[in-house]
Amino acid sequence: MKFKAWYNESAEPNLSYLLGAPGTLPSIGEETGEPVGHGITKFVSPHGSFRYVYYVEGQAVSAIQVVVAKGKRSAHVANIFTHPNHRREGFATQILQQIKLDFNSIKYPPREERSDLANQWIDGMNTTQKAPPQGLEP
Numbered sequence: 452m453k454f455k456a457w458y459n460e461s462a463e464p465n466l467s468y469l470l471g472a473p474g475t476l477p478s479i480g481e482e483t484g485e486p487v488g489h490g491i492t493k494f495v496s497p498h499g500s501f502r503y504v505y506y507v508e509g510q511a512v513s514a515i516q517v518v519v520a521k522g523k524r525s526a527h528v529a530n531i532f533t534h535p536n537h538r539r540e541g542f543a544t545q546i547l548q549q550i551k552l553d554f555n556s557i558k559y560p561p562r563e564e565r566s567d568l569a570n571q572w573i574d575g576m577n578t579t580q581k582a583p584p585q586g587l588e589p
Contacts, residue, residue, distance in 0.1 A: 466530050466531070466532035467532060467534070469502065469504070469514035469516060469530055469532045470504065470511035470512070470513075470514055470532065470534065471511075472486070473485075473486070473494045473502075479496055479498075479500060479502065479516070480496060480497075480498060481496065481497060482494040482495060482496050482502065483495050486504070486506055486509070486511070487506050488506060488508065488509050489506055489507060489508065489509075490505070490506060491503055491504070491505050491506075491545065491546055491549050492504050492506065493549075493553070499518055499519050499520065499521060500516055500517065500518045500519070500529065501516070501517050501518075501519065501526070501550075501553075502514055502515075502516045503515050503516075503517075503546045503549060503550060504546075505542040505543075505545060505546055507537070507542075511534075512533065512534045512536075512537040512540075512542055513532065513533040513534065513537060513542035513543050513546060514530075514531070514532050514533075514546070515528065515530070515531050515543060515546045515547060515550065516528075516529045516530040516531075517529060517550060517554075517557070519554070524554055524555040524556070525554060525555060525556045525557070525558060526550055526553070526554040526556070526557050526558070527557075527558045527559075528557060528558070528559050528560070531543055531569075543572075559573055
């Protein structure tokens with residue numbers, strides 16, 4: 452299975468739809484949850500996905516979508532996106548920290564299916580690095 456956000460492609464995939472309002476994303480479908488003025492909101496799909504969105508002054512700036520098998524406490528990262536004007540500000544890292552609090556474990560696509568920048572970011576999450584490398588978040 453190839454994951455869109457991490458697949459080695461020459462062009463950056465357009466995952467900006469992840470910043471959309473709940474229930475308006477055809478690829479995700481119905482979701483519950485309410486946007487906030489500032490901070491992280493978790494939108495829940497009845498199909499087993501969770502979309503964590505970071506808001507700044509009411510605007511969605513970063514999102515991570517994870518997929519969870521029914522009855523499991525392990526999240527599989529499916530997609531990550533941060534608006535280009537808000538990259539390198541730590542928003543995706545803060546979302547990932549929240550996901551780590553909500554689930555027992557986080558799994559990523561296999562290393563060979565991820566971009567070099569994605570691998571650097573994930574490797575950095577396992578060390579003391581606090582922000583992803585420049586240009587990582589698609």
